[in-house]
Amino acid sequence: MDLKNHDTGFLLKLLEQMLLIRRFEEKAAQMYGLRKIGGFCHLYIGQEAVAVGSIAALDLGKDYVLTGYRDHGHALVCGMSPNAAMAELFGKATGCSKGKGGSMHLFDTEHHMYGGNGIVGGHIPIAAGVAFKIKYNAEAGVVLCYFGDGAIHQGVFHETLNMARIWNLPIVFICENNQYGMGTDFRRVSSVLDFSVMGGSYEVPAKQVDGMKVLEVYEETAKAVKLAREEGMPSFLEMKTYRYRGHSMSDPARYRTKEELDENRRLDPILMHKQDLIAAGLLTEDEYKAMDKRCIAICDEAVRYAEESPVPPLEAMYEDILA
Amino acid sequence: MPVITYREAIRQAIDEEMARDERVFLMGEEVARYNGAYKVSQGLLDKYGPRRVIDTPITEAGFTGIGIGAAMAGLRPVVEWMTFNFSLLALDQVINNAAKLRHMSGGQVSIPIVFRGPNGPAEYLSSQHSQALQSLFAHIPGLLVVAPATPYDAKGLLKTAIRNDNPVVFLESELMYSWQGEVPEREYTIPLGKADIKRQGRDVTLITYSKPLKLVQEAAQRLAETGVEAEIIDLRSIRPLDEEAVYSSVKKTNRCVIVDETWPFASVASHVGWLISCNCFDYLDAPVEIVTSEDVPMPYNHRLELEVQPTVEKILRAVERAMYKPIGTFQ
Numbered sequence: 001m002d003l004k005n006h007d008t009g010f011l012l013k014l015l016e017q018m019l020l021i022r023r024f025e026e027k028a029a030q031m032y033g034l035r036k037i038g039g040f041c042h043l044y045i046g047q048e049a050v051a052v053g054s055i056a057a058l059d060l061g062k063d064y065v066l067t068g069y070r071d072h073g074h075a076l077v078c079g080m081s082p083n084a085a086m087a088e089l090f091g092k093a094t095g096c097s098k099g100k101g102g103s104m105h106l107f108d109t110e111h112h113m114y115g116g117n118g119i120v121g122g123h124i125p126i127a128a129g130v131a132f133k134i135k136y137n138a139e140a141g142v143v144l145c146y147f148g149d150g151a152i153h154q155g156v157f158h159e160t161l162n163m164a165r166i167w168n169l170p171i172v173f174i175c176e177n178n179q180y181g182m183g184t185d186f187r188r189v190s191s192v193l194d195f196s197v198m199g200g201s202y203e204v205p206a207k208q209v210d211g212m213k214v215l216e217v218y219e220e221t222a223k224a225v226k227l228a229r230e231e232g233m234p235s236f237l238e239m240k241t242y243r244y245r246g247h248s249m250s251d252p253a254r255y256r257t258k259e260e261l262d263e264n265r266r267l268d269p270i271l272m273h274k275q276d277l278i279a280a281g282l283l284t285e286d287e288y289k290a291m292d293k294r295c296i297a298i299c300d301e302a303v304r305y306a307e308e309s310p311v312p313p314l315e316a317m318y319e320d321i322l323a
Numbered sequence: 324m325p326v327i328t329y330r331e332a333i334r335q336a337i338d339e340e341m342a343r344d345e346r347v348f349l350m351g352e353e354v355a356r357y358n359g360a361y362k363v364s365q366g367l368l369d370k371y372g373p374r375r376v377i378d379t380p381i382t383e384a385g386f387t388g389i390g391i392g393a394a395m396a397g398l399r400p401v402v403e404w405m406t407f408n409f410s411l412l413a414l415d416q417v418i419n420n421a422a423k424l425r426h427m428s429g430g431q432v433s434i435p436i437v438f439r440g441p442n443g444p445a446e447y448l449s450s451q452h453s454q455a456l457q458s459l460f461a462h463i464p465g466l467l468v469v470a471p472a473t474p475y476d477a478k479g480l481l482k483t484a485i486r487n488d489n490p491v492v493f494l495e496s497e498l499m500y501s502w503q504g505e506v507p508e509r510e511y512t513i514p515l516g517k518a519d520i521k522r523q524g525r526d527v528t529l530i531t532y533s534k535p536l537k538l539v540q541e542a543a544q545r546l547a548e549t550g551v552e553a554e555i556i557d558l559r560s561i562r563p564l565d566e567e568a569v570y571s572s573v574k575k576t577n578r579c580v581i582v583d584e585t586w587p588f589a590s591v592a593s594h595v596g597w598l599i600s601c602n603c604f605d606y607l608d609a610p611v612e613i614v615t616s617e618d619v620p621m622p623y624n625h626r627l628e629l630e631v632q633p634t635v636e637k638i639l640r641a642v643e644r645a646m647y648k649p650i651g652t653f654q
Contacts, residue, residue, distance in 0.1 A: 064396075095429070096429065097427055097428050097429035097431070098429035098430070099429075100426055100427055100429050101427040101428060101429065105427035105428065107427070107428035107429065107431050107432070108431075109428070109431045109432060114395065114396075114432070115424070115427070115428060116427070116428075117420075118419075118427075119415060119419045119420075122388070122415055122416070122419055122420060123420070124388070125384065125385050125386075125387070125388025125389045125391075125392060125416065126388050126389075126391055126392035126395065126416075126420055126424075127392060128385075128388070128389050128392060129388060129389040129390060129391055129392015129393040129394070129395065129396065130392045130393070130395065130396040131392075132389055132392065132393045132396075132398075133392075133393045133396035133397055133398050134396075136348070136374065136393070136398060137397075137398075155382075155384060155385075156384050156385055156388060156415075156416075159380070159382035159384060159385030159386075160385050160388070160389070162380060162382070162385075163379070163380065163382070163385055163386065163389060166380070319430065320425055320426050320428075320429055320430035321425065321426050321464055321465050322425070322465065322467075322489050323425060323433035323434075323435070323488035323489050
């Protein structure tokens with residue numbers, strides 16, 4: 001990837017967004033340890049380049065994002081306030097979903113972030129439904145639909161890929177292959193190791209992308225978005241990535257070796273992008289430290305906001321069910 | 324007033340709502356070129372074109388989910404399931420998404436969608452194709468469940484369902500499609516959650532909805548011949564449920580039989596029976612009786628399949644129990 005093709009501000013923005021996610025997730029882990037956050041909490045640490053690089057290719061005035069339950073990163077990149085996101089993790093009334101959704105169900109319709117879905121693969125046809133609306137109304141938008149390698153074998157993925165193709169829906173399916181569906185190595189449960197071949201079954205253009213390289217993610221997504229926007233052609237991108245934490249907070253991740261983890265840590269998307277920027281003379285170590293400080297301060301403030309926010313009143317349980 | 328079939332009433336409702344609102348579209352298996360597996364959508368493709376009348380592959384979960392996503396994004400889909408038996412493939416989409424998205428987004432989205440098609444037993448179809456599944460949907464908060472039994476009710480309620488901002492499960496029936504009834508030419512709608520007194524009476528309340536209505540009407544006729552005046556409450560909508568209409572009738576007659584073609588366990592009938600026991604206990608002169616299908620999968624053999632379902636005889640026997648008297652001796 002040639003950094004010269006991009007505006008410096010844009011390159012720095014990608015770094016800062018990844019760093020914000022990293023610090024937010026570290027804070028979430030810490031708060032989970034303090035029992036401020038409960039239930040399932042799936043951290044995005046290690047996968048930041050996927051959400052940051054791909055959403056950078058969107059215009060969220062007209063484009064949409066839907067994802068699964070590992071959704072904090074996508075929500076933040078779409079523009080959700082870290083305060084509202086953290087408050088939701090805390091189950092507070094000021095959370096983006098009023099404390100009713102929690103970690104897995106971050107929604108911010110104002111920024112076209114339509115969840116935050118807890119059933120593996122269950123949101124894939126929902127995302128195609130949003131793309132259907134775009135086409136029905138002859139709008140110019142595109143939908144990015146994210147899911148993990150665990151979702152790739154669900155029936156609705158295949159059903160939806162087929163319908164997206166026959167109806168020319170403007171959607172990009174993004175499989176974030178972090179290599180483990182919970183504790184199961186994808187190689188143990190998939191008949192193919194290159195998921196992108198699945199696109200061929202439905203004549204949907206597909207390819208593998210290095211999901212640890214934020215610029216590669218951006219450039220490949222931008223091509224797919226252009227194809228969807230201009231030709232109504234859906235695409236399927238398999239982003240090869242890696243999560244450094246367990247599946248959720250309760251997972252010690254004993255199914256992989258320390259060596260494997262260490263090897264992948266050398267491919268840290270934040271570290272690699274930072275090094276590229278420093279090598280190109282676009283960033284100094286001090287500037288990076290200042291950027292990091294800003295991100296930490298934002299996350300500290302999010303925790304303070306969440307802590308001080310009120311819990312939902314009991315009668316709230318009867319609200320927001322029917323329109 | 325014109326007499327039309329239930330099928331035509333449904334078709335008119337969809338047609339009128341599509342004409343009224345550009346956001347309304349119809350999707351499902353065989354709805355377009357084939358004009359509907361049961362000919363409900365006859366002529367709609369010709370009138371509205373393939374953008375708004377859409378044939379889908381046989382992928383219930385997939386196209387139901389696409390409908391839900393389109394609804395969340397602002398359209399108003401009518402999703403046809405060829406039969407409710409196939410809706411089971413789409414249950415994850417309906418229960419986890421249609422019924423939950425508004426809640427778990429803290430009210431940021433609404434899901435204005437209608438899921439409709441034939442539910443319940445028809446004839447000679449055995450167990451996978453003869454299931455009355457309303458209790459399953461009625462169990463889920465976040466869904467509305469509507470089950471009209473006459474062409475008039477079907478048209479007025481479907482129009483309301485399409486205009487409603489929530490997911491509505493709309494239950495029809497293969498056998499009801501050819502039933503006839505008067506439907507006015509002028510436009511009308513019927514609110515959800517409003518039961519209809521299909522027959523006034525003072526001696527016993529017969530509560531039902533959907534296809535068993537005809538059996539209940541026949542039973543009421545037989546009862547009238549013996550001097551028993553039954554009141555028939557057609558619930559028409561299960562969620563919301565018109566509890567007031569039920570209670571005021573039971574408080575008048577003091578006796579109640581609920582006729583429901585679902586299985587008995589955790590059914591609409593058992594729930595309504597419980598509500599009556601809680602809210603009308605001091606008015607009841609006998610325990611609430613329930614007539615449902617037998618607690619078995621549907622057999623193919625016609626004699627067996629008819630006997631599995633509620634019958635006029637079963638209803639009359641239940642009325643006898645509720646009145647502590649054999650039919651014919653009550654005066």
